Amino acid sequence: MQEELSRNIKKILPLSGNALELFISKFKPLSLKKSEHFIRQNQIHSKIGFILKGAMICYYLKDGGEFVEDFSFESEFVSDYFSILNNIPAQKNIRCIEDTDLAVIDYKDILELYGKNSIAERVGRIIAEGLFMRWQQKHKSFLLEDAMMRYQKLSDKNPELIQRVPQYLLASYLHVQPETLSRIRRKIALG
Amino acid sequence: MQEELSRNIKKILPLSGNALELFISKFKPLSLKKSEHFIRQNQIHSKIGFILKGAMICYYLKDGGEFVEDFSFESEFVSDYFSILNNIPAQKNIRCIEDTDLAVIDYKDILELYGKNSIAERVGRIIAEGLFMRWQQKHKSFLLEDAMMRYQKLSDKNPELIQRVPQYLLASYLHVQPETLSRIRRKIALG
DNA sequence: ATATTTCATTGACATAGGTCAATAAAAATA
DNA sequence: TATTTTTATTGACCTATGTCAATGAAATAT
CATH class of the missing domain: 1.20.1280 (Monooxygenase)
Known part of the structure; x- marks a missing residue:
């Protein structure tokens, strides 16, 4: 799994050499069947998944209804990053809509990396900037x-x-x- | 202005000592009257304002109509950060809805700081994470x-x-x- | 202070989208 | 493959919100 992961991560993050290896080494494989959950609302967690194969949805539950926030596919990260950053239980659900293979890392491993490796902090910034832009554009499209x-x-x-x-x-x-x-x-x- | 700015920045960013001084020193004052623009759509720019006093709106122009994206007040940053990060002309307009005093910094000064000061990179990450969370919550509220x-x-x-x-x-x-x-x-x- | 412009409220009406119900098509399961 | 369940489409109807127009209030400018 690590080789495939390494190949895919390299495509989307400016990591190489030692930093890349250190990062990759923390991931663990996880396979889920269609309709199984990776994260459930109100659950305590700090895991971030990287999709190797498959498809997932993020959705909120409100008044018994499902409100889909996002879809995720191969080479995308899935997590309730908001709740991880705030150290609170999950605000949303993440469920497979196809049989899915993931590589999973815990946020505490990423925090450790921030301490160890100066490039990690920069990668964290770039990821967060990307997320900000993505969500701002999403909001813009709803507005316009x-x-x-x-x-x-x-x-x-x-x-x-x-x-x-x-x-x-x-x-x-x-x-x-x-x-x-x-x-x-x-x-x-x-x- | 720099003293007032320093006091206010300290409240919202985890900066102190040298890094804080270096950051503060790059800001220039700017006063705008009600209804004057800080940024206009399609304009090339890379400035980020910090509101010392006053109030502003961000809005998109579409089919002649104004679509308000956000309001900003004292001790908040205003910019079209999306267009700055992507190095493209402004996608939105930022205009005063009250007489406003700003402290303005150019993004290139921030990039310089990233190189010089390791704490800056972390602050950049934390700011971007905050922006991501804010916009995701905004989208969530429109969804739910x-x-x-x-x-x-x-x-x-x-x-x-x-x-x-x-x-x-x-x-x-x-x-x-x-x-x-x-x-x-x-x-x-x-x- | 007065005049002018801008903004907020209200009513009448139009319309897009929601709700409910029936059916058809597709997918999952036995 | 046959059966059952889930999903997609369509029609009828209803409710939200948009549009247009008129009036009054507030803010701005002269």
């Missing part, structure tokens, strides 16, 4: 675009996702009802 | 709460803001029309 525009942009930018994800979850992610997404799709299909 | 709930939580958490900001801008921030916010307020007042 309606559901149809969000759907069209998503299917332009990430057509695979549309295929890979059930439509009722995609609807939740776009913040409309499944019926509404179905009507949006029909409207687009007709032109 | 309606405009009335968002208004109520905001006025509980930040009653001063409600007083200080014109209602039509607050409406835009909550992503409803001014008429709708007016009706939300009436509904709440009646119970």
Whole structure:
């Protein structure tokens, strides 16, 4: 697993040599079946997963309903980073929507790395900056675009996702009802 | 200005001694009148302001309309950090809604600091983590709460803001029309 | 101080999206 | 493969919120 992990991590983080090896060595493999949870709301945890193969969703539970916040696929990290940083129980759920292989690291190992290796601190900053940008853009799209525009942009930018994800979850992610997404799709299909 | 700035920065960033002084020394004062812009969409820039006194809004222009993303007050930073990090022209506008005194630093000075001072990198990480958390929570509230709930939580958490900001801008921030916010307020007042 | 402009409120009405129910299609399971 | 469960589509209807217009209040400028 470590070789595959190393190869994939190198692609997305500016790490090499000693720092990379030290980082990689802390990961442990974890395989989950479709519909199994990696993290559940209210659970204490500090784990961060890296997806080697598979697909997952992050969602909030509210009034018995699921509100999808995000999808994650190969070579992406999954965690409730907010709750880890604040040292509080998970605020959200992370569940597999396909059989999934993960490499899992504990946040305390990352904190240790921050102490040991000066490059780690910089990588931590760059990751956090990336997360900030991603979430700001997400908020921007909710502020400026309606559901149809969000759907069209998503299917332009990430057509695979549309295929890979059930439509009722995609609807939740776009913040409309499944019926509404179905009507949006029909409207687009007709032109 | 530097003394006042130093006092305020100390409150919000884990900086002291040399690192603090070095950081503070790079700021330049700037005073803007109500309705003047600090940053305009499409403009090239790399400045970050720290509000000493006053109030500002960040907003996007789309189809001639203003979409308010955020308000900022004393002891808060304002910038289009996204465009700075990506080295692209500003994506948004930042304008004073009161006469405002700023201390302004250029991002290149911060980059320099990252090289010189190991603590700076950590502060940069912590700031970015804070930004990530803030924007993720903002997105979460749009996903889980309606405009009335968002208004109520905001006025509980930040009653001063409600007083200080014109209602039509607050409406835009909550992503409803001014008429709708007016009706939300009436509904709440009646119970 | 007065005039002018901007902002907040309210009503009437239109419309997008939500809800509920039925059916069809697809996927999972036996 | 057959059966059952889950998901997608469609129609009818309802409710939220947007739009437009009028009025009054507040802020700003002269």
